[in-house]
Amino acid sequence: MNEILKIGNPQLRKMATAVDDITHPQVQKLIDDLLSIVIPVNGVGIAAPQINHSQRVIVVASHPNIRYPYAPQMEATPMINPRILHHSDDFVDGEEGCLSVPQQRGNVLRWRALEVEFFDRQGARQQREYDGFIARIVQHEIDHLNGILFVDQMNYEL
Secondary structure: OOOOOOOOOHHHHOOOEOOOOOOOHHHHHHHHHHHHHHOOOOOOEEEHHHHOOOEOEEEEOOOOOOOOOOOOOOOOEEEEEEEEEEEOOOEEEEEEEEOOEEEEEEEEEEEOEEEEEEEOOOOOEEEEEEEHHHHHHHHHHHHHHOOOOHHHHOOOOO
């Protein structure tokens, strides 16, 4: 199993590069690796940089677990080159944790809802709207692609 990088590793602070060939076997293996890791470690999302791959690939996999008992259930969704198209004007404060920042949680202000564009693992363009907890996961994972950890966003003013 791939090791999840921890805070302090410089790889987590790099801007991930866009994926050019989604169907390439290495990209497909990366997606499989992310899918195989996220559920057993009680994650609700994971980004490629967290397993030392600086590519714009995330998996959003909300499900109730010990870390997030009230998480809504959804099918694990790989997102390649995700991009937020639109977001709500209002924000929601909520508690977050991170597989790369073990045993630390904190409140982060996030947009309540958003519309995201991404490519699925077959290379088809997708456009979806998310709100609430799943919108939070998407924002958290996209932050990873930009070298941002949730602890960077814990201090804010209302």
